[in-house]
Amino acid sequence: xxxxxxxxxxxxxxxxxxxxxxxxxPGKVLGFLDVAGIWDPSLAFVMAGAVSVHFVWLxxxxxxxxxxxxxxxxxxxxxxxxGAALFxxxxxxxxxxxxxxxxxxxxxRAEGAVFVLAMLAGILLFSVRGxxxxxxxxxxxxx
Numbered sequence: 001x002x003x004x005x006x007x008x009x010x011x012x013x014x015x016x017x018x019x020x021x022x023x024x025x026p027g028k029v030l031g032f033l034d035v036a037g038i039w040d041p042s043l044a045f046v047m048a049g050a051v052s053v054h055f056v057w058l059x060x061x062x063x064x065x066x067x068x069x070x071x072x073x074x075x076x077x078x079x080x081x082x083g084a085a086l087f088x089x090x091x092x093x094x095x096x097x098x099x100x101x102x103x104x105x106x107x108x109r110a111e112g113a114v115f116v117l118a119m120l121a122g123i124l125l126f127s128v129r130g131x132x133x134x135x136x137x138x139x140x141x142x143x
């Protein structure tokens with residue numbers, strides 16, 4: 001039960017942060033990504049805040065109180081790089097990534113609904129492809 005409450009509180013905090021920072025506005029996101037045009041640097045503060053909190057969290061995890069002997073790590077391989085590039089292209093074209101799109105959907109924004117439906121179609125397509133490729137569902141992690 002505690003895990004569920006933690007997940008709900010974390011998700012709500014994340015959604016409020018996305019809404020307050022402007023990350024649910026594709027125009028603001030695209031303005032941040034347009035470094036060659038009229039650049040809006042305000043989302044850099046959102047990034048700095050997120051990186052700072054994550055850095056402190058990793059230090060805590062690495063401490064004896066955190067219970068982990070080392071912070072989580074990830075293997076950098078071609079699949080990770082290709083996925084990151086594809087994610088970046090999609091984010092740059094739409095101005096949405098999954099979290100802000102879900103918040104926009106909750107606000108009733110039509111473009112949020114279109115993005116979430118396309119995202120779900122992509123997840124389904126990947127799942128079907130993964131089952132055909134190895135006979136089992138491919139496990140992925142999200143963050």
